[in-house]
Amino acid sequence: xxxxxxxxxxxxxxxxxxxxxxxxxxxxxxxxxxxxxxxxxxxxxxxxxxxxxxxxxxxxxxxxxxxxxxxxxxxxxxxxxxxxxxxxxxxxxxxxxxxxxxxxxxxxxxxxxxxxxxxxxxxxxxxxxxxxxxxxxxxxxxxxxxxxxxxxxxxxxxxxxxxxxxxxxxxxxxxxxxxxxxxxxxxxxxxxxxxxxxxxxxxxxxxxxxxxxxxxxxxxxxxxxxxxxxxxxxxxxxxxxxxxxxxxxxxxxxxxxxxxxxxxxxxxxxxxxxxxxxxxxxxxxxxxxxxxxxxxxxxxxxxxxxxxxxxxxxxxxxxxxxxxxxxxxxxxxxxxxxxxxxxxxxxxxxxxxxxxxxxxxxxxxxxxxxxxxxxxxxxxxxxxxxxxxxxxxxxxxxxxxxxx
Amino acid sequence: xxxxxxxxxxxxxxxxxxxxxxxxxxxxxxxxxxxxxxxxxxxxxxxxxxxxxxxxxxxxxxxxxxxxxxxxxxxxxxxxxxxxxxxxxxxxxxxxxxxxxxxxxxxxxxxxxxxxxxxxxxxxxxxxxxxxxxxxxxxxxxxxxxxxxxxxxxxxxxxxxxxxxxxxxxxxxxxxxxxxxxxxxxxxxxxxxxxxxxxxxxxxxxxxxxxxxxxxxxxxxxxxxxxxxxxxxxxxxxxxxxxxxxxxxxxxxxxxxxxxxxxxxxxxxxxxxxxxxxxxxxxxxxxxxxxxxxxxxxxxxxxxxxxxxxxxxxxxxxxxxxxxxxxxxxxxxxxxxxxxxxxxxxxxxxxxxxxxxxxxxxxxxxxxxxxxxxxxxxxxxxxxxxxxxxxxxxxxxxxxxxxxxxxxxxxxxxxxxxxxxxxxxx
Numbered sequence: 019x020x021x022x023x024x025x026x027x028x029x030x031x032x033x034x035x036x037x038x039x040x041x042x043x044x045x046x047x048x049x050x051x052x053x054x055x056x057x058x059x060x061x062x063x064x065x066x067x068x069x070x071x072x073x074x075x076x077x078x079x080x081x082x083x084x085x086x087x088x089x090x091x092x093x094x095x096x097x098x099x100x101x102x103x104x105x106x107x108x109x110x111x112x113x114x115x116x117x118x119x120x121x122x123x124x125x126x127x128x129x130x131x132x133x134x135x136x137x138x139x140x141x142x143x144x145x146x147x148x149x150x151x152x153x154x155x156x157x158x159x160x161x162x163x164x165x166x167x168x169x170x171x172x173x174x175x176x177x178x179x180x181x182x183x184x185x186x187x188x189x190x191x192x193x194x195x196x197x198x199x200x201x202x203x204x205x206x207x208x209x210x211x212x213x214x215x216x217x218x219x220x221x222x223x224x225x226x227x228x229x230x231x232x233x234x235x236x237x238x239x240x241x242x243x244x245x246x247x248x249x250x251x252x253x254x255x256x257x258x259x260x261x262x263x264x265x266x267x268x269x270x271x272x273x274x275x276x277x278x279x280x281x282x283x284x285x286x287x288x289x290x291x292x293x294x295x296x297x298x299x300x301x302x303x304x305x306x307x308x309x310x311x312x313x314x315x316x317x318x319x320x321x322x323x324x325x326x327x328x329x330x331x332x333x334x335x336x337x338x339x340x341x342x343x344x345x346x347x348x349x350x351x352x353x354x355x356x357x358x359x360x361x362x363x364x365x366x367x368x369x370x371x372x373x374x375x376x377x378x379x380x381x382x383x384x385x386x387x388x389x390x391x392x393x394x395x396x397x398x399x400x401x402x403x404x405x406x407x408x409x410x411x412x413x414x415x416x417x418x419x420x421x422x
Numbered sequence: 423x424x425x426x427x428x429x430x431x432x433x434x435x436x437x438x439x440x441x442x443x444x445x446x447x448x449x450x451x452x453x454x455x456x457x458x459x460x461x462x463x464x465x466x467x468x469x470x471x472x473x474x475x476x477x478x479x480x481x482x483x484x485x486x487x488x489x490x491x492x493x494x495x496x497x498x499x500x501x502x503x504x505x506x507x508x509x510x511x512x513x514x515x516x517x518x519x520x521x522x523x524x525x526x527x528x529x530x531x532x533x534x535x536x537x538x539x540x541x542x543x544x545x546x547x548x549x550x551x552x553x554x555x556x557x558x559x560x561x562x563x564x565x566x567x568x569x570x571x572x573x574x575x576x577x578x579x580x581x582x583x584x585x586x587x588x589x590x591x592x593x594x595x596x597x598x599x600x601x602x603x604x605x606x607x608x609x610x611x612x613x614x615x616x617x618x619x620x621x622x623x624x625x626x627x628x629x630x631x632x633x634x635x636x637x638x639x640x641x642x643x644x645x646x647x648x649x650x651x652x653x654x655x656x657x658x659x660x661x662x663x664x665x666x667x668x669x670x671x672x673x674x675x676x677x678x679x680x681x682x683x684x685x686x687x688x689x690x691x692x693x694x695x696x697x698x699x700x701x702x703x704x705x706x707x708x709x710x711x712x713x714x715x716x717x718x719x720x721x722x723x724x725x726x727x728x729x730x731x732x733x734x735x736x737x738x739x740x741x742x743x744x745x746x747x748x749x750x751x752x753x754x755x756x757x758x759x760x761x762x763x764x765x766x767x768x769x770x771x772x773x774x775x776x777x778x779x780x781x782x783x784x785x786x787x788x789x790x791x792x793x794x795x796x797x798x799x800x801x802x803x804x805x806x807x808x809x810x811x812x813x814x815x816x817x818x819x820x821x822x823x824x825x826x827x828x829x830x831x832x833x834x835x836x837x838x839x840x841x842x843x844x845x846x847x848x
Contacts, residue, residue: 107662108733109743117675118665118733125668164674171675 037305044301045351047358048293053417055409060388063408068381075385078141080394086134087342093130094335097123101331102321113178115327117171123334124170128163132156145385148248174330181315181325188324189311196311197304201258204296208257213240213265221280225264228285231366232292238263239284245269251383253283255290255359262291274383278372282363289362295355302351310340345397352400360402360410368418370411377407429640430632431531432497432621434614436642438505438525440603442512442595450592453514454507460517461503468496468624475625479541485625490533493624495519501528501617508588509601510609526610528617536628548623550787551631554805555619557783558583558612582776584612587830590769603645604830608773611832614638633784634801635808635832647835649750649826650818652720652811654730658744659803661731661792669728669789676722679736687715691821698760698822709752712821714738717747720814727785728798729806745807747814755825767820770828774816781809808832 060069101119108115139155142148150158176195180188216222216239225239244252244267251270257263264287270280290296314324317336321329364370380386381404387394388404395403402410446453475489485493499519505511505526516523521530540547558581587609591601615638618631632638665672694708718738724730730745740746759766784802791799815828829835 104662104664107665107731110733110735114733114735118672121672121674122664122668125671126664164671167671167674168678 037309040301040305044298044305045354047354047361049358049361050417053413055406056412056416058405058409058412060405063378063405064381064388069388072381072385072387075141075145076387076390076394079138080398082134082138082141083398086131089130089134090127090338091335091342093127094123094331094338097126098331098335102328105327108327112182112325112327113175116174116178116330119327119330120170120174120334121167123331124167147250147385150247177311177324177333178327181323185325186315186319186323189308189315193304193307193311196307197300200303200307201300204256204300205258205261208261208263208265211240211242211256211265213242213263215239216241216266218271221277221284224277224281225284225288228281228288228366232285232288232362234262234288234291237288237291239266240264241266241268241271243268245272249383251275251380253287255287255295258296262296264288264291275376275379276372278369279376279379282367282369282373282376285363285366286359289359289366290355292362293355293358295359298355302348306344306348310337310344313340349396349398349400353402356401357406357410360407361414364411364414370415373411374408377404377411380404430618430637431534431627431629432614432618432631433529433640434501434610434617434638435527435529436525436610436639437527438511438601438606438610440601440606442509442599442601444596444599446512446514447509447592447595450507450509454503457503457506457515457517461499464496464499468493472624476541476544479536479625480538483538484535485533487533490626493621493626494521494530497530497617497620497624497626498528500620501526501613504584504613504616505610508584508609508613509591509595510587510606510613512601526613528614530621531627534627536625540628541625544623544625544628547630548619550790551619551622551633554633554780554783554787554802555612555616555631556581557780558615581612582779583773584609586772586776587612590772602830604828605773607639607642607645607831607833610642611635611638632801633799634804636804636834637801639831639833642833644833644836645829645831648815648829649748649824650811650815650828651748651835652745652807652814653748654743654745656804656807658731659797659800661728661788661796661798663793663796665731665733666728666789666792669726672733673722673726676725676734676736680719680722683715683718687712687821690715694822695760695763698755699757702757703754704752704822706752709823713749713818713823716814716817716821716823717749719817720745720747720810723810723813724806727781727806727810728788728792729785729803729810745810749818750824753824755822759825760822763820763822766827767816770816770819770830773830774813774828777809777812781806781813784809805832 101123104119104122105115108118110118135155136152139148139150139152143150173196177188177192180192180195184191216225222239229235229237240263242265248267249269250267251274252267253270254265255262256265264284266280266283266287270283275283314333314336318324318329318333321332323329324333360373364373367373381388386404388408390399390403401407471489471492475485475493478489479485496519498521499515499517502511502515502519502524505524506513506515511524511526513525521527587605591605591609594600594602594605615631615633621627622629622631690708690711694704694712697703697705697708715738717740718734718736721730721734721738721743724743724745725732725734730743732744735742740748784806788798788802788806791797791802811834812828812830818824819826819828
């Protein structure tokens, strides 16, 4: 082993150690490590008809996702193979041509995903989970699509610009810029949502109490009107510093959920803020961005590096594959954070019965499978399963009883 | 060139000397009333005869001679009347559509054999040409009225280009006693294309209308060379289907960049206005900056509207795009013209806006054609080049890059083209 190789190995080991330490710090949770979730039987909790409906809904959704993902891989694979030929369609210099190739790749994937999107929409409409029309689905979202294209161009401008400036080391400043952009996006996103203040005075008063309990005073609780497009209930904690807030979809407030259940929802979202999950999101993004960018730099070397437009189709394929490979890990991370928010909610509300009722109601309102297969769990579930969440409520009850 | 040598059987014949009688110009819309009533009645009969011609052509493979003569007279009368109303010609037109009696006339073919298949579906095949005609000249004979149950044939009153030329020409003719050549040529082009569409629709010929402005005005004297003109490979008609399909999405970064660039360009133009007003010559750096902006705008629009194929560069540099723009160096400019530039540019902006609707329709049609054939139709490409050139001339005038007024004629300036050179307007 030469000194250079040894130095390289030592550097890699040091970087891996730093990564592991950072991951450990980000993984830390307020959920007691001694907590063991009890086994819950979904067959005892839910009627067979409900389980069947959720299972049938989930099977189709999973199949649609699998086919869509496979198609995406095939399209990106073919594009990585043949797409470089499209450089002749540009007079825009290397970076402009790279943008063109990136946009064409995205456009092809968008078209290839449309049939699966229509299938998914059809399925959700059939189950009364959405009110979006087919034409609106295809043509009503141009602004979002345009936004994606613009973001892609900006990304390629940064990556290719750095690559042409400093060569193979572009991934270092490139990843740093993307982390900056991710932080900025996390900060700005709440301001881009169209929301209004929560009007329900009683719920608002309860929210104020929860804010104090969870040490996140003066967090605005706002409502986003989505009932025109979906019947699914949802809420989110979003923003950083002064922009942080809890957003409730108005589908939560349409009478299907009791005030006690809504209290759990708000406590859960405040729990995210109390646990600094948005910052942790940025942290995890950072941990994935650097090695991800490095791998892309490595893969595209054979096409002359990211400074060359010919490398762009291959880079897109690499990113999609990496994203797919990282999906189970990313899901595990978000599940971990969601579990912590559930725990915080239980600690704040002391109402495991309401939490259990809320989670049970999700099965009828979202058709979520209470206990999906392992593969679905690994690839598609970014929240703990309904069964796990109910088990968490049970575990909290036992934990409280055993506490001195 | 193959495309331009293969002349269309419906040819516009222009013998107009641009002189206008102020008195008849002033009252022209009123004077045209009897003609409009007559045309309305004639059109009603023509709709019935068109159905008869369609059936006869379908059976015998050629239109009956007497019906053909009737249709020719009708098409010619439309040309005469449109020319009169739009001030493309001066004398009061005859009511019978006789050949050779009017300064703006149309030469029409005899009753030739026609493809039965094309005849069968003629009304559908004509839709793209009708759309283009409506966007430019508005003529084409048949207007489907909404709000009532009739789908009657009637004089359609002129599309944006013809209307703009007529209104601006009205003022100019009243003042000068002459119709500006650019407006006359542009109006004549619209009328000529409308005549080709009508002839196609009424089974005078089965040759599809040719939107190439240069071919339409063949034989018409070219205007003087404008300092702002297009260069590039006119025969590069190849279009990449994939970039054509996603063209609007692909153009997004350019459109955003164009908007961002427009902000400093506006301030630079204001600064340039002051400099030019006091010095009589634009400031070199401002002139260069604005020249690149105007050129970049042309590149982007040429890409968006499918007048050119490749994805353009972001810098607006000369010689980087197949459809490029020659702009003059900073030169002496008339201070009066500079001082009132913002007012003076208004008529040109009106014509530009009128051309814009045609440009849009031409781009949509090119989009479909290019997806099928992988190439832009020659006529549409040249039409778009004309509209883009005029737009660039308006921009250059507005941004004080030149004080030469934009020339609305579809014909490129008179400088003799070198063989195989970059003159687009072959």
